[in-house]
Amino acid sequence: MNTMNVNLTPQAAALLERWIQAAGGIAPALAGEGGLSWAEVRDNYGKELAAALPAPHGVTFERTELDGVPAMLVVPEDVTDDRTLLYLHGGGYVHGAVEGYVGLTGHYAKRLRARVLVPDYRQAPEHPFPTPIDDVFTAYRALLAAGMAPEKIAISGDSAGGAMVITVMRKARDAGLPLPVAGVSLSPWADLTHSGSSVQSRTGLDPLTSGEFLEKLARTFLGNALPTDPDASPVFADVRGLAPTLIQMGENEVMLSSGITLAGRLAEQRVRTTLEVWPHMFHVWHLLAGHMAEADEALDNAVSFITREYERAR
Numbered sequence: 001m002n003t004m005n006v007n008l009t010p011q012a013a014a015l016l017e018r019w020i021q022a023a024g025g026i027a028p029a030l031a032g033e034g035g036l037s038w039a040e041v042r043d044n045y046g047k048e049l050a051a052a053l054p055a056p057h058g059v060t061f062e063r064t065e066l067d068g069v070p071a072m073l074v075v076p077e078d079v080t081d082d083r084t085l086l087y088l089h090g091g092g093y094v095h096g097a098v099e100g101y102v103g104l105t106g107h108y109a110k111r112l113r114a115r116v117l118v119p120d121y122r123q124a125p126e127h128p129f130p131t132p133i134d135d136v137f138t139a140y141r142a143l144l145a146a147g148m149a150p151e152k153i154a155i156s157g158d159s160a161g162g163a164m165v166i167t168v169m170r171k172a173r174d175a176g177l178p179l180p181v182a183g184v185s186l187s188p189w190a191d192l193t194h195s196g197s198s199v200q201s202r203t204g205l206d207p208l209t210s211g212e213f214l215e216k217l218a219r220t221f222l223g224n225a226l227p228t229d230p231d232a233s234p235v236f237a238d239v240r241g242l243a244p245t246l247i248q249m250g251e252n253e254v255m256l257s258s259g260i261t262l263a264g265r266l267a268e269q270r271v272r273t274t275l276e277v278w279p280h281m282f283h284v285w286h287l288l289a290g291h292m293a294e295a296d297e298a299l300d301n302a303v304s305f306i307t308r309e310y311e312r313a314r
Contacts, residue, residue: 007280008292009292011291012288012291012292015052015053015288015291015292016207016282016288018048018051018052019049019052019053019208019287020207020208021048022044022045022048022049022052022100023045023095023208025041025044025045026041026045026094026095027213027216029041029095030094030213030216030217030220031216038094038095038123038125038126041095042091042095042096042097042123043097045091045095045097045100046097046098046099046100047097047099047100048100049097049099049100049101049287050099050100050102050103053100053102053103053104053287053288053290053291054102054103055102055103055106056103056106056107056110056290058076058077058110059074059075059076059077059106059109059110060074060075061073061074061075061102061106062075064117066117066119066138066139066142066143067138067139067141067142067145068138069119069120069121069135069136069138069139069142070119070120071098071117071118071119071120071139072098072099072101072102072105072117072118072120073115073116073117073118074087074102074105074106074108074109074115074116074117074118075109075115075116076106076109076110076113076114076115077110078110078113079113079114079115080113080114081152081310081314082115082148082149082152083112083113083114083115083152083154083310084114084115084116084117084143084148084152084153084154085108085109085112085114085115085116085117085153085154085155085156085306086116086117086119086136086139086140086143086153086154086155086156086168086180087101087105087108087116087117087118087155087156087157087161088118088119088121088136088155088156088157088158088160088161088162088164088165088168089101089118089157089158089161090157090158090159090160090161090162090187090189090284091123091159091160091161092159092160092189092214092217092218092220092221093123093124093128093129093132093160093217093220093221094123094124094125094217094220094221095123096123096160096161098118098119098120101118101287103287103289103290104158104286104287104289104299105118107289107290107296107299108156108289108299108302108303111299111300111303112154112303112306112307114154117139117143119135119136119139121135121136121139122135124220124221124223125220128220128221128222128223128225129221129222129223129225129229129231129232130225130231130232132160132164132221133164133167133168133171133231133232136161136164136168137167137168137171137172140153140155140168140172140177140180141172141175141177144177144178150178150179150180150181151181151310151313151314152181152310153180153181154180154181154182154183154184154306154309154310155168155169155180155182155183155184156183156184156185156186156302156306157184157185157186157188158185158186158187158188158284158286158287159186159187159188159189159255159283159284160189160221161186162185162186162187162188162189162190162247163185163188163189163190163232163233163234165183165184165185165188165245166183166185166188166190166234166237166239166242166245166262166266167230167231167234167237169183169242169243169245170230170234170237170238170239170242173241173242179241179242179243180243181243181244181306181309181310181312181313182243182244182245182246182305182306182309182310183242183243183244183245183246184245184246184248184302184305184306185245185246185247185248185259185262186248186284186286186298186302187248187249187250187253187255187259187283187284187285187286188234188247188249188255188258188259188262189214189255189258190233190234190235190255190258190259190261190262191227191233191235191236191255191257191258191261191262192214192218192221192222192227192228192232192233193227193228193233194211194214194215194218194227194258196255196256196257196258196260196261197257198253198254198255198256198257198258199211199214199254199255199257202252202253202254202256203254205252205282206250206252206253206254206282206283207282208282208283208284209253209254209255209283210254211254214254214255234262234265235258235261235262235265237265238269239265239266239269239271240269240270240271241271242266242271243271243309244271244272244273244274244305244309245266245271245272245273245274246273246274246275246276246301246302246305247259247262247263247266247273247274247275247276248275248276248278248286248298248301248302249275249276249277249278249281250277250278250280250281250282250283250285251277251278251279251280251281252280252281252282253281253282253283254283255283256277259275259277260275260277263275274305276298276301278294278298281294281298285298286298286299286302
């Protein structure tokens, strides 16, 4: 683990190490090694991440579905005004697991005082592009079809899920559906061409990913699709008319350049956009909420952003 330029407490450093260890089966699986199925890799990752970063007190979890898409429902003790957050987990469209997000979504739910729904979307290589994106868009449509008022819905996600925040809003716009009140994109994997300078300059600084690893994930996910497809890489998309969007990036992330490019594209196309770049932070440091001050503060900023949009929509 390389935590260069990251000032972590001993507790946070230990948790980051456990997170890295939880992900240990992913690289062998990408190489066709290790002897585990992808379902087993995801299950192991989710269980180990949940053990390292468990749910906070005062939140309940149950399984549900959104028009056939399995989902995890996260409910805090206090829900204000029927608020609902659709949260899209990361994992490179390949190895994510909703169970691994009980900590982050639990903290999100408590702070936002909202129900959180986490689609358990299908993933590559069994279900390559565009299946994961289609599943999360189906989940969003299901919220609207169930009678949920769009002014009560926000959407957030991290890494691949952070990119899908933008893509789901685009698809809703193109389908003539109401948009959520806000989008919050945490460390989005927004450019699968990996052409930004940070892919080279931050490899070795980000303890969780590298340019080479991202290339393997992209090839596994894309299948025959091009990395410039706007549904895969929202930096190439027409993003006009989307809801106000917050993007948070860690300065040590190999994805930093693409996150900045995405924010610029949104702003150039007149989307009200807020970009936060957190010095020394690594990919999706938010998962350490409850254990690291920077993760708590970043999540608080995301909650404040969404809350303001809820209030504007009233």
